Amino acid sequence: MTPSYGWYGDDFTGATDTLATVARRGRRAFLFLRVPDPQRLAQVGDLDAIGIAGAARAMEPDEMQAELAPVGAFFRNLGVRILHYKCCSTFDSAPARGNIAVAAAILHEYVAHKTVAIVGGQPSLGRYCAFSNLFASFGTDGGVFRLDRHPTMSRHPATPMTEADLRQHLAALGMPGVEAIHWPLLIGDTESLAAEWKRLSGVAPAVLLDACDTQHVDTIGHLLRTESQRHPLLAVGSSSVAQAFFEEGQPLANSLPTPADGPVLAFVGSLSPTTRMQVAATRSYTRLNVDPASILSSSGARERIIESAAAALARGEHVMLSTAPETGDAPHSLAGDLATASASLVEEVLKRRPIRRLAIAGGDTSSRIVGHLGYWGLGYHSRISNGVTVSLARSDDSSRDGMLVMLKGGQMGHEQLFESFLDNKTAS
Secondary structure (H helix, E strand, O other): OOOOEEEEEOOHHHHHHHHHHHHHOOOOEEEEOOOOOHHHHHHHOOOOEEEEEOOHHHOOHHHHHHHHHHHHHHHHHHOOOEEEEEOOOOOOOEOOEOOHHHHHHHHHOOOOOOOEEEEOOEHHHOEEEEOOEEEEEEOOOOEEEEHHHOOOHHHOOOOOOOOOEHHHHHHHHOOOOOEEEOHHHHOOOHHHHHHHHHHHHOOOOEEEEOEOOHHHHHHHHHHHHHHHHHOOEEEEEOOHHHHHHOOOOOOOOOOOOOOOOOOOEEEEOOOOHHHHHHHHOOOOEEEEEOOHHHHHHOHHHHHHHHHHHHHHHHOOOEEEEEOOOOOOOOOHHHHHHHHHHHHHHHHHHHHHOOOOEEEEEOHHHHHHHHHHOOEEEEEEEEEEEOOEEEEEEEEOOOOOOOOEEEEEOOOOOOOOHHHHHHHOOOOO
């Protein structure tokens, strides 16, 4: 059976969100951590959708070319109808880091449809695109901000969003001439939408579609299914692309995690206010602060953290390692090196004290750590909070095969998220 849908996640947390979205639409999906060979494909059986998790969000353009060209070739040879470049729901990107325009240009070479579809919002996560401007929720009170005024995204340390109009944002990244279909046309008949798409796709390399509510997403889905039957289509956007493409079906089994079998390790590499709130709310973990500068410069400091974490796990304690300082921000100049050092640190802790459940906070951090631990894929297990998925890790290492892994982006999850990972509680 040839899957109709293929996606590449530009970081691991986002890739698992799409995995959950497809599963919750009642379709069979699996997320590989690299382009799979025929033997790996055979191991997972028939699928409706195949994902590949990557780290393009943190890459420079030359790195993205090397990363994405094999992905495009794989999905073309597989025969998918939709090739989805899954970017962050806030579209944060910069010319030299995780450039969405560069990614689209690379992957567009591997589909026949001449127009790229860009889905601008993900209402299920509080991301709304209206008249091409992107808005995002913030905090627990439901406040919504235009992205260039968003308390977090407008000041993101790596990819600050100073422009909310996605057409202008993409043009600055190197994708000029993006046309748009705005939400009033998404609440009428599908024939009018199809006619406007046909008109714009004849003159524009890409068409941006607003999305403010689930009705808009469903209407976009009809368009995506129709157009992808004519020619394989590249779609860019968050998990709302998958929600749109797959009509609602009976969700696959969403079994909650069983109570933690033994101690749990959590690693926090996110500095977002949401993650800090979640860390502050934890009561069941032994927290060990990881000073970024120390673990990068001192093998002794790194060894002390590893020993302390392994010893606490051996005593049956749940352990939370955090690179976030008690106050202020960690130096951004350390970000790339720190993610690599963090991956090595977690690997060493697990060598000394294997566990069955791992939580990681931070998009780039998740990508580096999971990629370092030798898993070859992730299956859907459950959704523990809106935007946060628990995956079943697959590995050739028996001590790591079947581990439950929770990956969360900086802005995702409810306040008690880390506690919920221990006691089976989920968001309402």
